Amino acid sequence: MSKIQMKTPLVEMDGDEMTRVLWGWIKEMLIEPFVDLKTEYYDLGLKKRDETNDQITIDSANAAKKYGVAVKCATITPNAQRVEEYGLKEMWKSPNGTIRAILDGTVFRAPILVNGVRPTVRTWKKPITIARHAYGDVYKNTEAKIPGPGKAELVYTGEGGEEIRKTVFEFRGPGVLQGMYNLDESITSFAHSCFQYALSTKQDLWFSTKDTISKIYDHRFKDIFAELYEKEYREAFERAGITYFYTLIDDAVARVVRSEGGFIWACKNYDGDVMSDMIATAFGSLAMMTSVLVSPSGQYEYEAAHGTVTRHYYRYLKGEETSTNPVATIFAWSGALRKRGELDQLKDLQAFADRLEKAMLDTINSGTMTKDLALLYDGDAKAVTSREFLEEIAKRLQ
Numbered sequence: 516m517s518k519i520q521m522k523t524p525l526v527e528m529d530g531d532e533m534t535r536v537l538w539g540w541i542k543e544m545l546i547e548p549f550v551d552l553k554t555e556y557y558d559l560g561l562k563k564r565d566e567t568n569d570q571i572t573i574d575s576a577n578a579a580k581k582y583g584v585a586v587k588c589a590t591i592t593p594n595a596q597r598v599e600e601y602g603l604k605e606m607w608k609s610p611n612g613t614i615r616a617i618l619d620g621t622v623f624r625a626p627i628l629v630n631g632v633r634p635t636v637r638t639w640k641k642p643i644t645i646a647r648h649a650y651g652d653v654y655k656n657t658e659a660k661i662p663g664p665g666k667a668e669l670v671y672t673g674e675g676g677e678e679i680r681k682t683v684f685e686f687r688g689p690g691v692l693q694g695m696y697n698l699d700e701s702i703t704s705f706a707h708s709c710f711q712y713a714l715s716t717k718q719d720l721w722f723s724t725k726d727t728i729s730k731i732y733d734h735r736f737k738d739i740f741a742e743l744y745e746k747e748y749r750e751a752f753e754r755a756g757i758t759y760f761y762t763l764i765d766d767a768v769a770r771v772v773r774s775e776g777g778f779i780w781a782c783k784n785y786d787g788d789v790m791s792d793m794i795a796t797a798f799g800s801l802a803m804m805t806s807v808l809v810s811p812s813g814q815y816e817y818e819a820a821h822g823t824v825t826r827h828y829y830r831y832l833k834g835e836e837t838s839t840n841p842v843a844t845i846f847a848w849s850g851a852l853r854k855r856g857e858l859d860q861l862k863d864l865q866a867f868a869d870r871l872e873k874a875m876l877d878t879i880n881s882g883t884m885t886k887d888l889a890l891l892y893d894g895d896a897k898a899v900t901s902r903e904f905l906e907e908i909a910k911r912l913q
């Protein structure tokens with residue numbers, strides 16, 4: 516059998532722990548036998564990030580900018596315990612944060628639905644896609660511990676010397692303080708990504724913020740979306756038979772739970788972080804969620820939404836077989852290969868991505884799955900190890 520050819524390499528961002536192990540197996544068992552895989556490889560494993568003073572992360576993000584499509588394995592975001600465990604020079608920043616700061620854009624996360632795993636919310640029949648703004652706010656905040664009485668102010672000094680000064684609070688005792696920002700440009704590109712994604716997937720778009728309380732900050736998001744919609748998207752939405760709908764985040768939460776699903780819910784950075792975990796868990800698990808970062812200039816980074824599954828990795832190191840769910844990581848690969856195929860007009864590469872996803876879903880729908888899913892499954896499920904699961908998919912692909 517001749518292998519499917521690629522034109523442009525994928526930017527491959529390898530990662531840590533159990534997901535790094537799965538990464539290798541997925542390539543070896545599900546991709547390389549069928550595709551003449553071309554990648555530009557970046558090792559974002561914590562050891563390499565430490566060796567390169569995190570330059571490798573920056574290089575990988577720039578490569579994603581250059582080539583347009585990247586696929587990323589889950590990575591450790593170090594904390595104090597990891598600094599000790601790996602003997603790190605520094606507590607390096609979250610690679611996802613670094614990559615998002617370079618690419619900008621929006622993270623779209625959608626649950627992967629399979630027969631037999633029913634959403635916790637009974638009314639949900641279709642996936643709910645979370646569109647998370649991946650720039651600024653609390654993720655780029657400046658914070659301070661306030662030691663005691665004193666005045667906290669918000670000060671902006673323009674290049675021409677003009678000043679905006681507002682009192683935040685007159686402290687009478689110790690407390691905490693935080694400042695954060697966002698940019699019209701980033702909010703605008705977030706809005707473009709959301710409107711375009713809604714059009715390309717023919718789903719309604721909801722957007723929610725807390726503009727009643729945050730009358731300037733959140734309100735700016737609401738206004739930018741509204742202006743752009745009227746100016747550039749209303750007609751196309753009407754033609755496509757989809758709607759744009761803005762509401763307060765409290766109202767959105769209530770409506771989401773009462774809905775049937777089948778729409779995109781655009782969220783500010785923090786809301787999207789939290790709500791995507793809620794949506795994923797209620798649909799089944801974080802291991803059954805696709806995640807893609809879409810940058811305003813049309814670059815794509817595909818990843819799994821979950822972490823490196825540390826607990827399973829420690830068992831793996833002791834020689835135990837684990838039943839870690841590789842579905843989200845496989846979808847990261849299939850998503851990236853399909854997008855590469857679209858951009859390079861390689862029909863057989865796109866078709867391979869479809870076949871890979873189908874082989875995996877057929878495997879689960881026929882009752883063979885990893886332990887986490889088997890626990891949620893209605894009916895007779897055969898719980899297998901990660902390798903057995905991948906072997907089963909490979910057999911179907913053959």
Ligand code: NAP
Nearest residue numbers: 589590591592802820821822823824825826839840841887
């Ligand atoms: P995690 O790796 O997502 O795992 C938390 C727990 O969820 C696991 O112990 C496991 O539960 C279950 N789980 C998650 N993914 C699973 C899968 N694919 N198959 C089966 N079970 C799965 O989160 P964490 O333990 O909080 O974080 C571990 C490391 O990942 C941290 O160093 C963190 O910095 C990093 N992280 C990276 C990313 C990213 O790169 N995108 C995101 C989040 C966290 P059981 O143990 O009960 O089976």
Ligand code: MG
Nearest residue numbers: 787788789792
């Ligand atoms: Mg989160």
